């Protein structure tokens with residue numbers, strides 16, 4: 001169905017199409033003949049009201065991770081982190097998105113050392129000196145989602161492991177900087193990250209990656225951290241997604257813990273690191289919302 005210039009815009013902003021997304025649609029049409037470029041579907045383009053809602057959820061999510069960073073230390077259990085996350089999110093009016101998600105039992109993912117992601121908090125996992133841990137938090141507030149994770153290094157961490165953590169953090173930043181609205185695609189993010197990581201001899205997880213987020217926990221696009229320039233979905237204003245490279249010190253191979261159906265481990269038992277933030281593509285560039 002064709003929308004007239006004076007009809008309400010499809011983005012539900014309640015503005016007239018001609019002053020809202022009409023120019024956007026015309027610009028998008030210019031890319032439709034390139035078979036390597038995927039055009040973003042309308043349902044993932046957020047309007048101002050939705051962006052404000054996602055930012056509010058992100059504010060809570062950031063606060064939670066700030067508090068986690070103060071309490072993560074040698075001797076605490078991952079169950080204690082879970083309890084803190086649950087309390088802070090719910091005290092701020094939110095819901096932990098992972099709790100009950102396809103049966104996931106906790107409010108946070110805590111992935112230690114060779115756990116790549118989806119580590120489940122428990123009272124048997126006591127953090128010890130030399131450990132690295134990823135704490136991944138997603139908050140739902142008033143129906144909007146924000147998703148981020150940080151790494152923490154406990155006590156005396158081996159130099160080579162420390163380096164893995166630092167390179168992974170920088171890889172996320174390099175991916176973020178590849179976002180140029182109307183000029184680059186999701187593949188450029190993966191390309192920038194993989195080119196940056198290559199000289200270190202690490203491997204990047206290809207089959208688990210970033211995702212659209214905001215109105216739902218997992219939306220389009222899939223953000224692979226390995227990619228080719230100008231391939232995949234075009235990056236345009238109003239898109240919200242995560243960048244969350246998982247980088248292994250050794251080989252890429254991983255397996256899933258069959259006993260819980262969630263936790264991913266490196267096959268070679270070498271450590272894996274991950275940093276995640278939620279970003280918004282804007283007219284001028286991009287903005288980090290949750291970190």
Ligand SMILES: [Zn+2]
Pocket residue numbers: 009010011012013020021
């Ligand atoms: Zn619109």
